[in-house]
Amino acid sequence: MTQLHPETYREAARKAIGDPVLQKALAGLQARFGRGAAEAYRRLPEGPHLRHTAHEIRERAVAHLDVLLERLAEKIRQNGGHVFFASDATDAVEYCIKVARRHGVRRVVKGKSMVTEEIDLNEKLAAAGIDAVETDLGEYIIQLAGEKPSHIIAPAIHKTRYDIAELFVKNMGIPYTTDPPALTRAARKALREEFLAADMGISGVNMACAETGHITTVSNEGNIRMATTLPRIHMAFMGMERIVGRLDEYEILLRLLCRGAAAQTMATYVSYTAGPRRPEDSDGPEAFHLVVIDNGRSRILADPRFREILYCIRCAACLNVCPVYGKIGGHAYGFAYSGPIGAVVTPLLTGINRARHLCQGETLCGACMEACPVAIDLPRMLLALRETLAYGDAFWKTTPANPLEGLAFKVWSRLTANRRTWECFLKAAALGQRLFPKKGNRLRRLPPPFHGWTRKRDFPSLAPETFLARWRKNEIEVAKDIP
Amino acid sequence: MIPPDQKAFLGRIRQALGHAPHESRNGSHLFMQGPSREELQILERYRQRTAKDREELLEQLMEAAKPVHLCVRRLPDPEAAGAAIAALVQEKAPEPDTVKQVVAWRHGLIDGLDLHLLPEQSAVRVHRTPPLDPLMDPARRHAEREAQRRAIAKAHMGVTAADFCMADTATLVLRARPGQPRSVALLPPVHVAVITLDQILWDMKELFALLRWEARFAAQGLSRYMAFISGPSKTADIEATMVHGAHGPREVHLFVVASAPGRLQYVGQRSTFSALTK
Ligand code: SF4
Secondary structure (H helix, E strand, O other), rough: OOOOOOOHHHHHHHHEEEEEEEEHHHHHHHHHHHHHHHHHOOOOOOOOOHHHHHHHHHHHHHHHHHHHHHHHHHHHHHHOOOOEEEHHHHHHHHHHHHHHHOOOEEEEEOOOOOOHHHOHHHHHHOOOOOEEOOOOOHHHHHHHOOOOOOOOOOOOOOOOHHHHHHHHHHHHOOOOOHHHHHHHHHHHHHHHHHHHHHEEEOOOOOOOOOOOEEEEEOOOOHHHOOOOOOOOEEEEEEEOOOOOOOOHHHHHHHEEEEEHHOOOOOOOEEEEEOOOOOOOOOOOOEEEEEEEEEOHHHHHHHHOHHHHHHOHHHHHHOHHHOOOHHHHHOOHOOOOOOOHHHHHHHHHOOOOOOHHHHHHHOOOOOOOHHHHHOOHHHHHHHHHHHHHHHHEEEEEEEEEEHHHHHOOOOOHHHHHHHHHHHHHHHHHHHHHHHHOOOOOEEOOOOOOOOOOOOOOEEEEEOOOHHHHHHHHHOOOOOOOOOO | OOOOHHHHHHHHHHHOOOOOOOOOOOOHOOOOOOOOHHHHHHHHHOOOOOOOHHHHHHHHHHHOOOOOEEEEEOOOOHHHHHHHHHHHHHOOOOOOOOEEEEEEEEEEEHHHHOOOHHHHHOOOOEEEOOOOOOOOOHHHHHHHHHHHHHHHHHOOOEEOOOOOOOOOOEEEEEEEOEEEEEHHOHHHHHEEEEEEEHHEEEOHHHHHHHHHHHHHHOOOOOOOOEEOOOOOOEEEEOOOOOOOOOOOOOOEEEEEEOOOHHHHHHHOOOHHHHHHHO
16 A cells, blocks of 8 residues: 655656546546535525634634543543543554454454544554455445545545446456446445444544534445444544534534535434443444544644644545646545645645645645635645745744745845846846747746746747836827826 | 543643643633523424424425435324335335345334234234343343344344434434434335424424423433434445445435324433333
8 A cells, every 4th residue: 555655746746637537537526516515605594604603613622622622531431431542643553453452353344534544544453463444435445446545535536437347346256347336236245244244443533522522423325334333342533623612513513514525414424422332222332432633733733823724624625626636636645635635734744844745736726715614724824834845944843945946036036126137137138038949929948947837838028128118218108088 | 530641632732722731721611501592592493383383394304305315204193104114115125135124123103103013914024122131141131132233234124213303404313222223224225214293303403402401302412322314325436426325224214103292202202221111
């Protein structure tokens, strides 16, 4: 399996753009969901303004995270569940393996969870001799193919039915078919056996509610309900920020989550778990563990410039409208999170210098902010990240990504600050540009270090004379009848 | 006793928020001490609901059910619901087993459907899911639990009641109770739920207001495990083609019968073991 590498962004992006199947799938995905979310917000009884209410709810929750998490843990323990606070990926994985060993777990079924991708849980469980089977149909396909998900909620969009048919024939020995219902039935059968045989079910957490002491999971397939109902043990992994205080606040966020994620008014299944089953219950897990994960989040929390990214509820609406994601797909981002959310959160979690291309690659068009159900200002944070890269930042230990860039801007500001030098420069440039190939009045190629710009497009050439010079010579005609 | 992992973790959060790591922060303002004005209005509306309002809710429910493929039918009484279930049993092919098997909750309303008559009409096995005795020897309890699980895994139809149904989104609300395993609404390819008209609520706001503040519901609150179910299981993971029955039921039927408060409501409201076993 591929390890995370946000540094290969450019190369991977180029490959994705050249892949016609992926391009078609991405265009289809964005056409289906892109505008759907905005439309769904408009149809809210409270109107689209509810997004801003939700923003405030998230702001309040994040500002009181310690209180809310304490309350949640207390409630879950009262109900006989276990709560573990993991400061990083290693802590979380070790806890999981420890519990699995104690209960003699051999087979694990998993519901979709991005945070377990973040901590690379599957690989580490496999290394400990525990098989973890992904049960979301898309994730299952991806796992059979030995790949990583390329979208938060539609992980297998880059696979065609022919790819899937081949995978299923090879792995399940079913007769060849490309019919989606037949393929789904085959997966249902194979996975049903996994569910019934598994000792442990692993899920993520879409949102927890501190007041009631519940974690909730949301799915359309029902795989998460299966994974958290049938095995003896249920372990849920939760990024520490995924919590709200009260049930009425939760209600608003759930409605926005369903709309943002899939333009639905309600997902097919929403489950509220507060602890393990009781002795008289017929089913449900006998042990429930909640693992709350920091893994770099408290660092983000400490920086007011980036705290807002913790309001995210991982709905993927921003991916569905992002023009960059729409071209380069999820894999280019090289980490669990892709699209605009990935471009902000991945540098913060894995190192800004290391993942710098992610925040530099976005266009700052602002579409993500309009699509976000909790109205997160992603463009602002993209800019803030670029600022740390331009000047260096002690808190994030970033070094200027390109020191020459700073020098170039200094020279530029000198040039433009003085009328005389500026006019000299323009004259020299107007003469100098004659050396370069031209097409019409556009330059085909610029000299290094600007040659990258003209690789795919032409650069408008300078007029032989400046506007000002012509004005001075009275060559500019002014319309007389301006009132 | 606060475990050390929690202490260090929350200490880091407090520091990040600009507080001392061991400061105990007052969070009472973050939680509700009583119903909000909006919730009071919602509760009032619920209490004042007339027969005509209920019909309107049912209409809204039927409208919302269409896009999510929940089949809603209105039936005069539990007897008619029992007959409708019998007809469905006839119609549906057995799966995953070769014999038709129905598994049904132990619940006042479901007990009144006379499902035990089914085998006489056709070669159908009907399993019930009685609550397990918490005082029973653990090994025996385990064996009984396993037997129920096997029956549920083999059934081609699961019959449950529901605590509520939200008309706004066509969402069934099921809270965990002994004798009412959650897998009955999950494993069989066909799920049939039976509710009474007065269990239909307007939306999630109303549901949460009731679960928080209306005494007879608030006692159990959201329970250990609450499920929202809106129609059959679905997936669009293969080339964005919508397919039903990815993991859970392929079909969900909801039968709404007239309210019969005296006879039917008792089991739904009690959650203790003794109240359920006679
Ligand atoms: S940033 Fe907003 S739109 Fe993007 S995943 Fe997070 S909540 Fe959804």
